[in-house]
Amino acid sequence: MISVLIADDHPLVRDGIVAILTRESDISVVAEASSGPEAAALVARHDPDVVLMDLRMPGGDGVEAIRALRARGAQGRAGAGSAGVGGSGVGSSRGARLGGAEVAASGLLRPRILVLTTYDTDHDIRAALAAGADGYLLKDTPRAELIRAVRDLAAGRTVLSAAALAALAGRGVAGVALTPRESDVLRELAAGGTNREAAARLLVSETTFKTHLARVYEKLGVSDRAAAVRVAYERALI
Template identity: 50%
Template sequence: MIRVVIVDDHPVVRDGLRGMLAAAGDVDVVGEAADGAEAEAVVRAKSPDVVLMDLRMPGVDGVTAIERLRDFPARVLVLTTYDTDSDVLPAIKAGATGYLLKDTPRDELFRAVRSAARGEAVLSPSVATRLVGQVRTPAAEPLSEREIEVLGLIARGCTNREAAARLFISEATVKTHLVHVYAKLGVKDRAAAVAVAYERGLLGA
């Protein structure tokens, strides 16, 4: 049996997914969580093979939760209503094995869960198209004012915690902003982000 944890802030969605997955025959829903913070505790306690993760949740969001779950063997399969670049790219870069939309047909969801459990990448057609487009035209989306503020502090040597304190936001929020910055700039780490930002004149002299 494939052990699954469902993470979504809407109880009716969790109930619906639990009922749907029961029909798969080889899937056992071993736990649920209403946000990213709860997800980490449930994954630690239940040791699932696959985590079905919504993205936009109160408190700790899906992207931050995916980052926190990197050290666990569970594969994270995003299941959400949103397929914009600002949702898809950070989730994939954070470590999600797959990305599906909530209107995915039942049998496709079953196949996706099985594929994710084997460690295979699973992408809905619209998401795959977006990723290909991003490769062709990286960094087409401008940085937000807050993302520039965060990157500016990082450029001056601040840690995530220090940047959070100066901007009066949580450390997790700083990390999320940085994930978005990396995605938009087409880079993988802080140093590269700062270098590209200076190169493009985003941070001034």
């Protein structure tokens, strides 16, 4: 079951999203928030798999809430010291708690955050993704696409609207030189799945995959899968 938290200051919008998602047998809405700070508090309490976050809310916007959630996770990673590139040291299928965020057994930082908003400017899109969002969709997204996005995020994929892709493409290519194998690894990250599954698709051992993954992280200047995928899209590497 995929647990979802909805953060939006309009009750009718929340009601509509709840109605769409709760019709699915594999999705459960565990909490609703009307502001960024409330969303951050409810994430700590309910530990959802996916957060749907609006950008403009009273008392602290969505970007600030995303930063708060990711900063909490970064503090936990610094203190935990047991969840490396491959997520080693994770003792359960659910994952290891990291200061209010969680690293799942697949190595993904939880919760997965999807911005769902009416704002499609380059500034808003880049700010949200830079803060740590894993996806960006507009509120005119068809219901079937929203449902698919929730499932994709929970599976580790990145979900971006056409406007978001255009905004990222406009940033140009930075000087990052990846080997063909490292490019393959980066594409596997974007596709989602575990290290073991990705290694099998590339016909290499999981250890070899993790070695390439560590090099990708180093070259991109990131420390987790979501950040690697964001940077890859920003720099047109995939």
